[in-house]
Amino acid sequence: MYAKCKCVEDARRVFDGMRVKDVISWTSLSSCYVTYGLPRQGLEEFREMMLNGVRPNVVTVSSILPACSELKTLNSGREIHGFVVKNEMGENLFVCSALVSMYASCLSIRHAQLVFDNMYRRDVVLWNVILTAYFSNKECEKGLELFYQMRNEYVKLNDASWNAVICGCVQNGKTELALEMLGLMQDLGFKPNQITITSVLPACTSLESLRTGKEIHGYIYRHLFIKDLTTTTALVFMYAKCGDLELSLRVFNMMPKKDTVAWNTIIIANSMHGKGEEALLLFEKMLDSGAKPNSVTFTGVLSGCSHSQLVDKGLLIFDSMSRDYSTEPDVDHYSCMVDVLSRAGRIEQAYEFIQRMPIEPTAAAWGALLSACRVHRNVELAKIAAKKLFEIEPHNPGNYVLLSNIFSTANLWEEASEIRKLMSDRRIIKEPGCSWV
Structure with missing residues (x-):
């Protein structure tokens, strides 16, 4: 008891x-x-x-x-x-x-399969466990093969089997297949539940398929799933990622209850769209509502400050994290602050900030500084940032190309040539870009 x-x-x-x-x-x-x-x-x-x-x-x-x-x-x-x-x-x-x-x-999937194979009687629960095992271990093809085998053996599929496959496809990057499975599930007479919907919405987000997302929203509304916090939060993010911030806000405002995850999602949504002032306003509303901010909240807010060049606000919020909210800044928050300072043109201050960091700066922090050096044509700091980046991620071609372009812009052709030669010596090749509509 x-x-x-x-x-x-x-x-x-x-x-x-x-x-x-x-x-x-x-x-x-x-x-x-x-x-x-x-x-x-x-x-x-x-x-x-x-x-x-x-x-x-x-x-x-x-x-x-x-x-x-x-x-x-x-x-x-x-x-x-x-x-x-x-x-x-x-x-x-x-x-x-x-x-x-x-x-x-x-991570011993072979032994999992051996236990499964040795069973002379298998119920739907056991099938669901082995399906989830393969999808969780990034073996999507084998998981799908087992799913079709399960159907062929006339094992009764409950909703959990379909959910395992749809969620597994999304986790393994097979987003289009996930949506196909959703359609097949309905064709065979199965009704998606809240778990199905929450699993498949990230597929719409990844594909930026606004039309499919709206269809799923309609299904959610018709089946009264709109009251489910996890489902509506996923909808908020889907609309924002698909470019419709207005609909994202509308869904958020209709939510009768908003937890920290929901507030984080709408703050990040506004930051993604370059709405730094709005992200800050939402942060204040979040505090007024009684929801407690966490590490993700501050990453979203600082990102908004970065995109909108709200340097002073960003510094105040960063300083308040440990003092007022008992949240120690982590490496992502420090990287965000470097980006805030760099985008606003305070690259010397950004470099000093990196030097004062109590934790080892990541590629994100040095990368933000290097990008700002290109915009503001600061060759000396660019050399320092690039050197650190070459140590942290020596096989990332973007850092070499960026430094080479900085040298070229400054008419330092010999230095630019040396960087290109370094790329050649290290057999680093930049993938050609492409535009896709």
């Missing part, structure tokens, strides 16, 4: 007070730890149970294997698999599903 009510400490207290602890009580405690984000403690209780001579049952095993998945402890998982084989639990569907998931999470 305490475990189901998420009272982990109370569950532990009752357990410790028990004179006799059987397999059910041990399983309840270890499962409680795993369920509520304490997988390491769950495994420790499982080991303690074994040391006390209590033999785990199929429920114990299937509930503890997710701890190995979360911790990526392949050795522990294999030890439990050995126990499963020795104690003839290998035909239990719950145990096998947990084993397949564990091996997949530990």
